[in-house]
Amino acid sequence: METQESGEVGSIGDWAACAADPGYRAAVLDLLGALAYGELSAFERLAEDAKFAPGLVDKAALARMASAEFQHYQQLHDRLAEVGADPTEVMTPFVEPLEAFHRLTAPSDWLEGLVKAYVGDAIATDFYREVAVRLDDDTRDLVLRVMADTGHAEFAVERVRQAIADDPRVGGRLALWGRRLMGEALSQAQRVVAERDALSNLLVGGARVQGFDLVEVGKMFTRITEAHTRRMAALGLAS
Amino acid sequence: METQESGEVGSIGDWAACAADPGYRAAVLDLLGALAYGELSAFERLAEDAKFAPGLVDKAALARMASAEFQHYQQLHDRLAEVGADPTEVMTPFVEPLEAFHRLTAPSDWLEGLVKAYVGDAIATDFYREVAVRLDDDTRDLVLRVMADTGHAEFAVERVRQAIADDPRVGGRLALWGRRLMGEALSQAQRVVAERDALSNLLVGGARVQGFDLVEVGKMFTRITEAHTRRMAALGLAS
Numbered sequence: 001m002e003t004q005e006s007g008e009v010g011s012i013g014d015w016a017a018c019a020a021d022p023g024y025r026a027a028v029l030d031l032l033g034a035l036a037y038g039e040l041s042a043f044e045r046l047a048e049d050a051k052f053a054p055g056l057v058d059k060a061a062l063a064r065m066a067s068a069e070f071q072h073y074q075q076l077h078d079r080l081a082e083v084g085a086d087p088t089e090v091m092t093p094f095v096e097p098l099e100a101f102h103r104l105t106a107p108s109d110w111l112e113g114l115v116k117a118y119v120g121d122a123i124a125t126d127f128y129r130e131v132a133v134r135l136d137d138d139t140r141d142l143v144l145r146v147m148a149d150t151g152h153a154e155f156a157v158e159r160v161r162q163a164i165a166d167d168p169r170v171g172g173r174l175a176l177w178g179r180r181l182m183g184e185a186l187s188q189a190q191r192v193v194a195e196r197d198a199l200s201n202l203l204v205g206g207a208r209v210q211g212f213d214l215v216e217v218g219k220m221f222t223r224i225t226e227a228h229t230r231r232m233a234a235l236g237l238a239s
Numbered sequence: 240m241e242t243q244e245s246g247e248v249g250s251i252g253d254w255a256a257c258a259a260d261p262g263y264r265a266a267v268l269d270l271l272g273a274l275a276y277g278e279l280s281a282f283e284r285l286a287e288d289a290k291f292a293p294g295l296v297d298k299a300a301l302a303r304m305a306s307a308e309f310q311h312y313q314q315l316h317d318r319l320a321e322v323g324a325d326p327t328e329v330m331t332p333f334v335e336p337l338e339a340f341h342r343l344t345a346p347s348d349w350l351e352g353l354v355k356a357y358v359g360d361a362i363a364t365d366f367y368r369e370v371a372v373r374l375d376d377d378t379r380d381l382v383l384r385v386m387a388d389t390g391h392a393e394f395a396v397e398r399v400r401q402a403i404a405d406d407p408r409v410g411g412r413l414a415l416w417g418r419r420l421m422g423e424a425l426s427q428a429q430r431v432v433a434e435r436d437a438l439s440n441l442l443v444g445g446a447r448v449q450g451f452d453l454v455e456v457g458k459m460f461t462r463i464t465e466a467h468t469r470r471m472a473a474l475g476l477a478s
């Protein structure tokens with residue numbers, strides 16, 4: 001069957017059908033809450049990085065990306081309200097893990113900020129793409145829409161490559177930084193997985209899986225780490 | 240005549256007709272450059288204030304306003320490019336005066352940030368409305384569009400009033416703060432007026448006025464200050 005060859009699983013139905021299962025509903029609210037606060041947090045981080053920008057063109061580029069992240073937040077917020085959830089309540093469990101990540105990975109300059117925006121965005125995109133295949137049609141469409149490229153990648157790659165070309169020593173420092181970002185991201189993600197049962201169940205096999213398979217979560221994190229390694233190499237950085 | 244009674248001046252024509260005069264073109268580029276950097280700077284300030292927000296709802300409200308300011312910036316940027324100007328070059332003379340204003344009026348908490356957003360926005364709106372009547376039709380439409388309310392006023396007034404109701408001593412501190420904001424804004428505005436001849440000519444009488452009338456600029460600043468006084472009173476603050 002074609003769907004097997006492409007590694008995709010079939011549709012599990014739309015939101016109305018799936019959300020009848022309280023476990024599924026709780027898991028998706030968790031997921032959307034994490035994603036929504038992630039977008040709001042990305043807005044803040046990019047706006048903050050805009051202050052480091054070496055010129056008006058770069059400053060405006062960062063502000064544009066921040067603004068795009070906010071539009072994504074708004075869509076997730078509206079969807080949460082639409083399905084009868086309180087967006088603030090749903091986001092709250094993810095505030096502290098994300099703030100901890102940002103506190104532990106505060107960029108000290110413009111290039112570290114760019115690498116963080118690039119790496120952070122890519123890890124988040126990988127994660128939500130892994131999860132998207134297990135979601136009902138309505139939620140999957142929303143998740144894929146808000147994970148659409150905001151132009152981070154191209155912008156960051158171009159500027160980081162130029163900086164390494166100008167001064168190769170920059171590469172060593174940023175490679176270390178990339179490793180630290182990945183380590184902190186994994187550590188906060190594992191914390192969330194450990195604390196949010198419904199979400200974890202969704203991650204390892206969709207609504208129909210009961211029980212919690214740490215091995216499957218481990219494999220997912222391994223795939224995400226491998227993708228990170230390839231991206232860092234593409235950026236000219238050893239990970 | 241009705242137009243005289245309402246205090247409006249008639250149309251001076253569209254951009255194509257007016258921009259044939261190099262003095263007019265230079266003045267409008269100055270104006271749009273100041274406005275564009277003002278919007279980018281407002282984006283940054285609001286995003287920064289979002290960090291002080293006491294909760295997720297307020298944080299998201301500030302991020303929404305910041306995002307709206309960025310959309311305004313984008314419209315001004317695109318217009319500058321459309322008329323063949325280099326947006327960065329045109330904004331550059333206004334970076335330092337605006338940054339000086341922000342440096343001298345960094346809010347120390349959430350309420351000071353709100354009052355600053357409200358007062359700063361209102362002063363800017365008054366200023367651009369004063370100027371709008373002297374502009375060609377195309378530029379006037381753009382200026383009025385980007386000065387449209389982004390929801391600052393209502394949001395700030397409601398929260399500041401509540402804070403004063405909760406603790407009347409807050410009012411005295413914020414009244415002092417409002418006075419300081421107005422003083423620094425006037426001081427930076429006068430600096431810009433002194434440095435930008437074409438812009439100043441536009442302010443005092445439109446493209447057809449030669450020579451620079453300090454008395455007229457002074458009257459405009461007086462009107463803006465009076466409006467500020469009324470707004471502070473409405474906020475429950477003596478100015």
